[in-house]
Amino acid sequence: MTWSTIIIAGIVTYFTRMTMIALVDRDLLGEKVKEVLAYVPSAVFPAIIFPGIFINDYGTFIEINDPKIFGAIIAILVGYFSRNVIATILSGLSSYWVIIFLL
């Protein structure tokens, strides 16, 4: 039962990855659509970022003084000016840890 469910879930997932790459001819997409596709990273990743910061494990909104908000602001500033992925992640994590462990 569960094995077949996993395999079906795997096939569905594989189709989400493969359809646009292998099955759909790119020429079917109009020029306007192609232009809009340049926004895909900016249009998708905030849907992972915002809930990851503002919604806690229980599915409710965090308080305004939650250390994750501070950590995210530091990460954005460091990332913006350093252009460095490791610095962005580590500055966000360490500023978050400073607040939860030291303050």
Place this chain on the structure above:
Amino acid sequence: MLTKTQLFSKGFLAVAPHMFSVIPFGIICGAIGIELGFDPVLVYAMSIIIFGGASQIVFLQLLSGGASALIAVTSVGVINSRHLLYGAVLSEYLEKLSFIKKLLISYIVVDQGFAESNKFFMKNRSEHHLHYHLIGSGVTLWIFWQLSTLAGIVLGSFVPEELGLKFAIPLTFIAIVVQDLKKIDHVIVMITCGLSSLLFFDAPFKSYIIISPIIALFVGALVLKLKK
């Protein structure tokens, strides 16, 4: 002109920093499966068969909560439907590959690999064998995902929960989009997506993960029109 090996290494190096979030997330994902009482072989098989972090966790939670197989599969499909957008973007650069190669490379398209390879593709359109960058980033993420979920299954959640390492996930994606904050049109698209995701967070099947990008892309299309 870069060689295939050089492109592969660049793909590897581009996603290497993201291991700060991938590894803890993989450990959590493996450990949750065991804590929920699933067969370890089954939990690990998901990492190979589904290979999609967030969807694997939701899948296990739904099944253990007594949800039907149909609901679990639908949720996985909805959560992973964002790959359709990644594929639409990547198809421009993978057009010339044979059908078989397209089928194979599709398996390793994941968030961070798509994001980093797409950045590289935009700056290096004239390179031949561009897809080796995507193979480098995708294979790296695949290997570390396998190892970390396996570690979580065998060792349990040995990363202390107090460290709050789940917070590394939003941070890793902040690192991916932060340079686009320089462009006002991208900022508008990002804020639209972010606010929509909070607004629709309770929509069924975790569909906020695809509803908000669609809203944001419509706003992006509108912005493009106004710019002209």
